[in-house]
Amino acid sequence: xxxxxxxxxxxxxxxxxxxxxxxxxxxxxxxxxxxxxxxxxxxxxxxxxxxxxxxxxxxxxxxxxxxxxxxxxxxxxxxxxxxxxxxxxxxxxxxxxxxxxxxxxxxxxxxxxxxxxxxxxxxxxxxxxxxxxxxxxxxxxxxxxxxxxxxxxxxxxxxxxxxxxxxxxxxxxxxxxxxxxxxxxxxxxxxxxxxxxxxxxxxxxxxxxxxxxxxxxxxxxxxxxxxxxxxxxxxxxxxxxxxxxxxxxxxxxxxxxxxxxxxxxxxxxxxxxxxxxxxxxxxxxxxxxxxxxxxxxxxxxxxxxxxxxxxxxxxxxxxxxxxxxxxxxxxxxxxx
Numbered sequence: 001x002x003x004x005x006x007x008x009x010x011x012x013x014x015x016x017x018x019x020x021x022x023x024x025x026x027x028x029x030x031x032x033x034x035x036x037x038x039x040x041x042x043x044x045x046x047x048x049x050x051x052x053x054x055x056x057x058x059x060x061x062x063x064x065x066x067x068x069x070x071x072x073x074x075x076x077x078x079x080x081x082x083x084x085x086x087x088x089x090x091x092x093x094x095x096x097x098x099x100x101x102x103x104x105x106x107x108x109x110x111x112x113x114x115x116x117x118x119x120x121x122x123x124x125x126x127x128x129x130x131x132x133x134x135x136x137x138x139x140x141x142x143x144x145x146x147x148x149x150x151x152x153x154x155x156x157x158x159x160x161x162x163x164x165x166x167x168x169x170x171x172x173x174x175x176x177x178x179x180x181x182x183x184x185x186x187x188x189x190x191x192x193x194x195x196x197x198x199x200x201x202x203x204x205x206x207x208x209x210x211x212x213x214x215x216x217x218x219x220x221x222x223x224x225x226x227x228x229x230x231x232x233x234x235x236x237x238x239x240x241x242x243x244x245x246x247x248x249x250x251x252x253x254x255x256x257x258x259x260x261x262x263x264x265x266x267x268x269x270x271x272x273x274x275x276x277x278x279x280x281x282x283x284x285x286x287x288x289x290x291x292x293x294x295x296x297x298x299x300x301x302x303x304x305x306x307x308x309x310x311x312x313x314x315x316x317x318x319x320x321x322x323x324x325x326x327x328x329x330x331x332x333x334x335x336x
Contacts, residue, residue, distance in 0.1 A: 058212050059239070066286075071290040100129060106131070108293055113180050131144045132144065134148055146309045147312075152187070154187060156194045166259060171231050172235055175210045217245050233258060242269070246258075260272075265281050
């Protein structure tokens, strides 16, 4: 019942804020604090954690948010409320402020744009709240912890394979994440150093920022297909954008042998690899991130540790090993 009351409160706060007010009124804040206190908190031995997702419309962000909720269910002394930042800096920043106002014990932030969220994460730290950034971490904030993966390595494992796989004189297109995002920038830098610097024969015939978004990637791919008779490979900084580009050409025989690379290892991506439509991706396991996030939260909340910064692994997924990752998603219920 306590979790139900807390969830109802979260929904009311989010709806009210997104209806046109980035900061709740004094009356709303006071009422929310009273209701939240009644729903649970440190007074009854339960720690309240606000998880602020980048955007639930992003397939990886949704996977991670769901994994966090599932992992939280394993802890008797932690409840997690999930908020949707809707890929909007103002929305996400307001959600962080609301979580501070409502005195959550811990706040986990998945940034939309790390530098835009930095001052608000700093406010959470200054308020004495356990604060963790993830996917991607915001580095250099004293007092904040982080759980992430190494985006340079995530792209490198794909780029190393692509050096051998992409044919001589190839035309390729590149789909990038949001500028200023740690993962987006580091993955693109990795492709530049580990692939393009080694393959000067390869020509980029299209490169755009698709913001991790499938629909944006589809729009760009439609333009590129009309302008180019030959595209040999799709180089995407995440699986969602790669899947969007592949959707555009799925019935076009001219692109039947196109190569495609991504990052995340989503359920959709591993099925595309199994079907021979996607070449490879590197795993950024939301399950591993969620497990580490809840373990880190618990250690910080209970005082077992005061600072934690960790990275998860990023194995390459190809047709040769994809079955084990399909099985991983099946066990978690993401693939039936």
